[in-house]
Amino acid sequence: MGKTDIGPPDYKNFLPPVIKKNYGKWLYHEIPRPGVLKHVAESGDVLWSVRMGSARLISTDRVREYCDIADKYCDGYLRFTSRHNVEFLLTDESRVAPLIEELTRRGYPIGGTGHSVTSIVHTQGWIHCHTPATDASGPVKAVMDDLIEYFTSMDRLPAQLRIALACCLNMCGAVHCSDIAILGIHRVAPKVLADRLPKLCEVPSTIASCPTYAIKPDPKTKSVVVNEERCMYCGNCYTMCPAMPILNAEFDGISIWVGGKVSNARSGPAFSKLAIPFLPNNPPRWPETVQAIRNIVETYAKGARKHERLGEWIERISWEKFFEKTGIEFTDKHIDDYKLCMTTFRNTTQFRY
Amino acid sequence: MGKTDIGPPDYKNFLPPVIKKNYGKWLYHEIPRPGVLKHVAESGDVLWSVRMGSARLISTDRVREYCDIADKYCDGYLRFTSRHNVEFLLTDESRVAPLIEELTRRGYPIGGTGHSVTSIVHTQGWIHCHTPATDASGPVKAVMDDLIEYFTSMDRLPAQLRIALACCLNMCGAVHCSDIAILGIHRVAPKVLADRLPKLCEVPSTIASCPTYAIKPDPKTKSVVVNEERCMYCGNCYTMCPAMPILNAEFDGISIWVGGKVSNARSGPAFSKLAIPFLPNNPPRWPETVQAIRNIVETYAKGARKHERLGEWIERISWEKFFEKTGIEFTDKHIDDYKLCMTTFRNTTQFRY
Amino acid sequence: MTAKKAKSETPLLDELEKGPWPSFVKDIKMAAERKPETMDLLRQLEMSYVEKIGHWKHGGIVGVTGYGGGVIGRYSDRPDLFPGVTNFHTLRVNMPTGWFYTTKALRTICDVWDKHGSGLTNFHGSTGDIILLGTTTDHLQPCFDDLSAAGFDLGGSGSALRTPSACVGPARCEWACFDTLDFINDVTHTFQSELHRPMWPYKFKIKASGCANDCVAAIARADMSVIGTWRDDIQIDQNRVAEYADAGLDIEGEVAALCPTGCIEYDPKNKQIHIDNSNCTRCMHCINLMCKALRPGRDRGVTLLIGAKAPILEGALLSSVIIKFWKMESPYQEFKDLMMKIWDWWDENAKMRERLGELIERLGMRVFLREMGFEPHPQMVKSPRYNPYYFWWPEDLGLEPKKEEEGEE
Amino acid sequence: MTAKKAKSETPLLDELEKGPWPSFVKDIKMAAERKPETMDLLRQLEMSYVEKIGHWKHGGIVGVTGYGGGVIGRYSDRPDLFPGVTNFHTLRVNMPTGWFYTTKALRTICDVWDKHGSGLTNFHGSTGDIILLGTTTDHLQPCFDDLSAAGFDLGGSGSALRTPSACVGPARCEWACFDTLDFINDVTHTFQSELHRPMWPYKFKIKASGCANDCVAAIARADMSVIGTWRDDIQIDQNRVAEYADAGLDIEGEVAALCPTGCIEYDPKNKQIHIDNSNCTRCMHCINLMCKALRPGRDRGVTLLIGAKAPILEGALLSSVIIKFWKMESPYQEFKDLMMKIWDWWDENAKMRERLGELIERLGMRVFLREMGFEPHPQMVKSPRYNPYYFWWPEDLGLEPKKEEEGEE
Ligand code: SRM
Ligand code: SRM
Ligand code: SRM
């Protein structure tokens, strides 16, 4: 049996020599072109990183292809980013252009740096999870195909634009703080499989799993009942209890959220706010979602000032102007009615018409 | 028996002729000196208002004195402001100076206009209420005696500064949105008069009265018990049930809150935030309270930019600097732990040391 | 003088006769000179000052015939020591709207009160009433009768409409965007029964300010806050702008730079200002600073906000926008209809002592809007929700509406 | 080609082979060429695309000997149609810190996975692990054994410490204020048992970013967010400032005007900038824009924030400041002690599935601070409380401390 608790391999063994030598002694960087980072060390040494988009869900064949390329250009060194892009690490400037050429020839997009749309952080969806309200890889592919020019450029956007997707309210990407978030949602209450529930689940913990107290015991069946008026379809009961399935082909779909951010630059981290309560699941290309996001991106690109993140732009122009400019309809779903709702109401006469 | 439901007398019968004539047709105003408003109508007519401080708790003798003065200078017209100052209303400019002279001679402060400290909105305290944690009129008198120069001037402060006092958490002044609020607080849980409670109060509604669920039924006594760990001394149970007295001579006292505002000018209305969790009741002059408020007023007056309300100043310089500059100690009491607490935590690395 | 002080029964309070600010102690003594019982108020208060604790019992229910409120019952907990304040009830008298008086009217009130009470008053209570402070149970009805005969009526208390109040408005202020006084006077007269006969889950307050300066603090403390505003452009008199500049006002620094939306451009060469009205949020700041040059627009009305209250029970709330702009003209029927509708819904759904804002917090703004038949709009919120916990009406999904269960809890 | 398409079993998914962004469908097909079972994944997915619904059963518990996590059990709900994915479990493999690889290491993983699994992976999961996507129950242990032999170990799942992650930090970034990689690697190795053996109320995440840009989104999604910062002055090279100006950067408009505290003064004549460091909140904006001229200060360390999480259950939380500044140097003992202390308190007090942030929300920050022995400071809050509902410790009042009842509920 394999040794346990050995932990991850030592990253130091995987650092290219130029990094080992200049570790902690980098002086500055430039982004000479989209997807290319040039880091200059105090020693004068230079590290080139070439960033390439990835499907994230990749085969070992693909990984081996990355390796072949890294062997050819990078002495066998590469890394992945926190957003699942691939970075080829080189010291020899003269190999940068050929590398890019080869990657391009192989059909890989280069970019994701600076004021760009970088890869969409995403999750499992219909590929591997049990609670998804939508797929993950499919919508991501469709959206990135559409936004490709924003990945491979740095002059079309006022600032970086981070998109994330989670296929259910568990939100396994950091979608709750994204410039644009794509979130799978359910819209009808879970079914209670009353005959199987007593066997599969603990009634008290099933009841406790509901944040809005929609679940009550049903002494007759020794199961539970759901007060549909109070259920907002979070799916947490299903996570706790398999006898409360919530997936629904007819009503599941996608919601769009905007204006979140993570960095502390200028403004602090912020949650994404609801923009579009529902778009249908329309595989394989989710055209409504793709179109909705393009609309937001373009409206933002046109309206925002330089260095203004999407949420910073909205804060400046106001939410009413955001809805007006994007043409997105404002509904009662947009108005918070959960625990902190009173902090989101407009407690001033200050607004734009 | 008197006629019921006649409603208030018609205010129109109480308006001076110049107002009747120019009603809704005022053009602009000036504040030629502290306490004096000059309103000019489209017709060219001028209305002078001379504003004078009042104790609010006044005798009919005092009211008659006001009347005598209004008869002498104002053809019998006067009004009170929304903050309980008196306004004498005149049209004859030549009578303004003599009026002021007479008021001053009689010992009345003139002011409360523009960038001043105007009268302190306050409540009943030990004069008439059953739940006070402090007196109202006494601390108000002490503080206004001390701040008198800010009432009678308009050049010592960056903006208007509104102080309010409430003697308990019911907050019968709009103290929750004041530049500076003086709030009486209890600090120990109510006593339960277990023998009298079942007679005087309904147990279920007594239990329901507690926002932090600190009250539980006591089947033994048919009364209730208070979980002292959970009680934050709001006094609401006492409002509902006289058998739970909360007044406590040893521990009751005053807290100071800052940075609230009501107007929508520049920034929207805002709640006051906790500055000083406790100051002792020290009648008759509450020197600790007087001194604490002077300190805040002076620090603000020195630090803020023109037109910056106290809360706007703090927002600009940061709360950490507010505590540093005023020398007020920051304690665990300042950190919210009620329902919306998570919205008050600092979710960014952005702070000043 | 010193000799007299030394013998005073109220040495602590005597201290508060000193100093430049008007002294309530002097006034109590003044009243006590004519009304010896009133001296017991000062004596009891002195005991509070010594002991640092109040001496009033938990209020009891007293009143006048036909009304359920307007009087606050109060009893000393030491009637043995202070018999003059054994019962010492307060009458709330509805002030004339805008707190305007003739001396004649004021003197009438004084006469009635000198006849029936302690001679002490509050001008005014913090809701706005004239507070007649301290009388005995047997004087309540006669006092009311005399007030009524003199043309005055009681204000609100208990779980009723509370005395509505208005800023000075068009009577004296150049910024009043609607007739706050007529409006509040009219509404108060219309809702006399709601004011005098508590029958709701809790209190309800209405306050009206003529502009966003909100001089009656409506947004902070009224369940229904009515605030004047406009929807066209700020009126600019550029000659007057130049005069302000010449007079030394730093228009760039004090006006333009402090505009919350940055929608003012100042041209120092021509001494002119340009306002991008589509981004103006009508905050009043520039108008406040340059009232001779800038005036609210001509198309005036009100914004309605609801739900403000003090912290008891579920935490303080500020009012929030429900109607962006309404014309607000006599006889205010649309407003009155809305009030009836809101009260009905609140009355039906609220728990005991649950204010309107708290009810909306509990049931959700969407339920309120639906009941009122209002369209949601982004001006209702600072920002849309950030939690994904939202509901779908069955109708949204083309399903059968469910039976109403909301009131259940 | 068209002919082939027409006969495809997965016409909808085939559509996703087109377009400029790399296609996961291509990769699944690639793997399926070598691993025919994997084709059933695509087939099942096609069914999901047609029906618009997922086809996985509620996860079951599977794992490897000695560990309580690291594997996500997964079963098809149509094994009749898709026998190749009857069971299709995922292994989470702890990535090398910073996601650095040699091709040798990567190929080793591929070899193991080609031997034991579907040939599909995620590089990486959104927590940061290498996700080996899809294998059968009987392959789990052998696969782990081979991984272990190759020097790899599993990451976290369940109610355990989750795989900690770090930004690229000092390996490549000039702004790293501490050694994110060494720190996270060290901490991960120290807390192997916490990572592999779920025994807490719920999951716990640690992420470290070298500066306030927070390139691993720690403040948004880590219960413990460690962010590099400094406490002295930003280092300025004025010659380089001038170079930026000469190169056409609008230093006034793009840098100074966007500083959140307005603490930068730009002198266009001398092309110099002056920073009032006492008001700088180290937001990184100016440094981000002028990395050749401005650098973080020399006295570097970290700010600690705690409590972030996604919305389930009580709503999403961002981490909030508990420690303004700590030096963060190997062997990180102070940090590790703190972690143990936090976990103890959390473990003792939390309800099932209650994250640290939610526990603090429920019991109060003051209780947490007291247990940790931390002093409260204003930097912990955006603003002090506005409700008056605060507690006094009996000791504050000179009274006997009460018996602890907090855990009770
Ligand atoms: C490689 C990576 C770190 C890693 O360990 O993998 C990284 C690397 C860099 N980041 Fe980052 N960031 C990386 C994820 C992030 C994230 C996390 C995320 O998106 O999930 C954030 C927070 C995002 C947010 O705020 O929502 C992030 C916010 C920043 C910022 C702040 C920008 C802002 O104005 O808000 C900067 C500063 C800048 O771009 O000037 C920055 C700057 C940088 C610099 C310039 C740092 C440096 O000097 O090397 C690096 C190149 C930036 C570029 O791509 O333009 N990095 N950066 C991550 C690349 C992700 C990708 O593939 O696209
Ligand atoms: C694989 C992964 C998504 C991905 O495709 O990358 C994932 C997948 C699942 N997550 Fe997650 N989470 C993953 C990262 C996250 C993150 C992001 C992060 O860690 O930075 C979050 C948000 C941050 C946070 O923890 O708050 C996240 C928040 C959740 C939650 C909600 C937790 C909460 O406290 O709000 C659940 C629900 C639960 O734990 O029951 C959840 C539950 C799940 C489960 C186990 C489903 C379940 O209900 O039991 C998913 C298994 C999917 C499958 O079959 O493979 N997952 N999950 C990510 C882990 C990969 C890795 O180890 O690298
Ligand atoms: C008389 C009164 C209305 C009434 O019906 O009684 C009144 C009258 C005026 N107010 Fe007011 N305000 C009155 C209470 C208020 C209140 C309510 C309160 O304090 O409880 C507020 C909101 C306070 C707050 O924001 O916390 C208020 C916020 C303003 C403002 C906004 C100032 C700001 O920058 O925030 C202005 C504009 C200004 O002063 O330039 C204003 C301006 C004015 C003007 C200039 C309006 C005018 O053109 O006539 C009046 C003279 C102002 C002065 O005294 O300097 N009034 N004003 C109230 C006098 C109270 C007193 O005796 O001191």
Ligand code: SRM
């Ligand atoms: C007299 C007055 C204070 C004053 O000295 O001016 C007053 C006095 C009392 N208020 Fe008040 N409130 C007074 C204005 C207010 C205001 C301000 C306002 O109306 O603009 C508020 C805050 C605004 C609000 O309503 O939210 C206010 C919020 C309360 C509350 C908390 C209500 C809440 O929902 O948070 C209580 C508690 C209660 O109703 O049980 C309360 C209860 C009381 C009681 C009846 C005591 C009680 O627990 O039953 C006090 C009687 C004192 C006495 O013996 O005379 N009083 N009370 C004010 C009424 C005078 C008037 O009619 O003009």
Ligand code: SF4
């Ligand atoms: S977001 Fe939901 S559906 Fe998607 S992987 Fe996470 S738990 Fe599964």
Ligand code: SF4
């Ligand atoms: S889906 Fe969520 S809200 Fe609905 S019953 Fe289940 S736990 Fe409750």
Ligand code: SF4
């Ligand atoms: S604030 Fe409290 S103590 Fe003071 S008058 Fe109001 S209810 Fe009474």
Ligand code: SF4
């Ligand atoms: S004082 Fe307030 S918190 Fe304490 S028991 Fe009474 S109602 Fe509850």
Ligand code: SF4
């Ligand atoms: S609220 Fe506006 S209209 Fe009313 S008095 Fe104040 S400034 Fe004038």
Ligand code: SF4
């Ligand atoms: S009213 Fe306020 S928002 Fe409008 S222009 Fe003037 S200062 Fe700006």
Ligand code: SF4
């Ligand atoms: S968080 Fe800071 S130190 Fe780390 S990679 Fe991003 S910019 Fe560099």
Ligand code: SF4
């Ligand atoms: S780091 Fe941010 S706060 Fe500090 S000077 Fe630069 S821009 Fe301003």
